[in-house]
Amino acid sequence: MTKTIRLTMAQALTRFLARQMTEIDGEKLPIFGGVWAIFGHGNVAGIGEALYGEREALPTFRAHNEQAMTHAAIAYAKANFRRRFMATTTSIGPGALNMVTAAALAHVNRLPVLLLPGDVFANRIPDPVLQQAEDFSDGTATVNDCFRPVSRYFDRITRPEQIVPALNRAMQVLTDPAECGPVTLALCQDVQAEACDYPESFFAERLWTPRRQRPDRGELAAAAAALRAARKPLIVAGGGVLYSGASDALADFVEATGIPVCETQGGKSSLPDDHRLNMAAVGVTGTSAANRLAEEADVVLAVGTRLQDFTTGSWALFKGEGKTLVGLNVQPFDAGKHRALPLVADAKEGLAELFTALNGWKAPAGWTDNAVKGKAEWQAEAGKVTASTNVALPSDAQVIGAVQRAMGSGVIALHAAGGLPGEMHKLWQAGAPGSYHAEYGFSTMGYEIAGALGVKMARPDKEVVVMVGDGSYLMLNSEIATSVMLGLKLTVVLLDNRGFGCINRLQMATGGANFNNLLKDARHETLPDIDFPAHASSLGAIAQKVSSISELETALAAAKTNERTTVLVIDTDPLVSTEAGGHWWDVAVPEVSSRPQVVAARKEYDEKRKAQHVGD
Secondary structure, eight states, rough: OOOEEEEHHHHHHHHHHHEEEEEETTEESEEEEEEEOOOTTTTTTTHHHHHHHHHSSSOEEEOOOOHHHHHHHHHHHTTTTTTSEEEEEOOOOOHHTTTTHHHHEEEEEEEEEEEEEEEEEETTTTTTOOOOOOTOOOOOOOGGGGGGGOOOOOEEESSSSHHHHHHHHHHHHOOOOOOOOOOEEEEEHHHTTTTTEEEEEGGOEEOEEEEEEEOOHHHHHHHHHHHTOOSEEEEEHOOOOHHHTTTHHHHHHHHOOOOOOETTTTTTTOOOOTTTEEEESSTTTOOOOHHHHHHHSSEEESSSSOOHHHHHHHTTTTOTTTTEEEESOHHHHHHTTGGOOEEEEEEHHHHHHHHHHHTEEEEEEEHHHHHOOOHHHHHHHHHHHSOOOSSOOOOHHHHHHHHHHHTTTSSEEOOOOSSSSHHHHHOOOSSSTTTTEOOOSSSSHHHHHHHHHHHHOOTTTTEEEEEEEEEHHHHHHHHHHHHHHTTTOOOOEEEEEEEEEHHHHHHHTTOOOOSSSSSSGGGOOSOOOOHHHHHHHHHHOEEEEOOHHHHHHHHHHHHOOOSOOOEEEEEOOOSSSOOSOOOOOOOOOOOOOOOOOOOOHHHHHHHHTOOOOTTO
């Protein structure tokens, strides 16, 4: 006879989560690093009480914003290369919907997070409950249906026994390299408190380890044949290299074949920046060394990348005549993009077997030597734009140079939306795998500080440096207080260009008037003079305004010894960006306008579009 234990649905959920394990470097660890929770009437009585009962095995963390805490959970998973992750729980209504943006971020970036929003009463007796949005034509609809398009798996728990198959399916998705992404289990608030006789076996400890799919023989043979025929091969390393733990395999492959490598935002740090064949960033935010090779390449081996438009220059970058694209990816959807030869496999296993199949083949020496020469030329250019300066308003690049000199490549550097991703991708010299952390898949403003908190939870032994603009800081800064509360020290470098400088530059580049981006160009009675150090200090941080690059370097050195989160503010120039490197990006310009600047920009846009590979 099956042994059972009587628990509420919420108690069964939390007990199950606490008993899921993984193994990293021979050490068995809980796969859930904890649960972020902001309680309300939709989850405080049910899952709140259950989390209290499991608080030692499954720690609960309190945040100040639901979107922010989910960003932190996602960043934790990314910093752990998807081997460990977290859950987040909210009440119904606004608390739940605050997580939808973060869910989309995780969905785009293929990152695991378990979302547990509260939901309406399954029995519907007290309807409409506080924060319930009623649909006049559908009695089953709730606001949590907004999670459906941004979840890899969605379920609504309307009976307590449903949590058993739902959690089993959730774990399969969260740990599957190909299907990985956000899982949403909407928890009806009355059902959270309902009891059921659950089988004891459901709560047995289970070990989850990553699946390593090996390539199909036919696909492997086709990929190897394409590379052996190549005269100008190039590797594009994406985030899948890091998630697979394939950095060493990539280095071995590159050194044996002489094929140069360039990196996406997600793949940066796959190889250390100082590796002689690492051309660094590729695409719209790429280096001249990488993009020159990308334009000439006849075979492109795309490893663990979803080939988004910033990587491909809106599919105008890879111009080699008769080029062949090989997609080495664990997800068939990504492996076959743009008529690529698919090589569906784990990155580490795929590179190892491709290495064997090439049987000693090497790229032409002239191509490899040309790459090395191009890298040296790029490094000279990068050194110029990141050099110290005494100008009143330094560029983002000069601030990046100061942070690099003061902190070194051993820190984890984090950034997200705005102008910094372009400059950081080109200019930051990443060291070990995972030392560069970018959220540039969904390009979510407000990710930076919350994301850094999650990274610090995953890597407490590392210095975590956050680069953030004033616009993004003002959108979401509340987790400075959480970092102080949890004793998780961050170093935040706040670049104040008094508005949305990146989009202002894009507005100008597409012929638009300076309008509604910089504060001075927005409708106002009085321009705000925000005292960022005072604000950060009010949240518990150590804060300082610096007036020059040299003063910033001194402050960064001092920040290393600080025991709590430190915020350093510097004014920057909103109009300057690094001209070296980069590539065209498809941003549609109006066909009709009374402004001659827009007409000229449209003419240039139409000309640039001719380089795009339609149907490729």
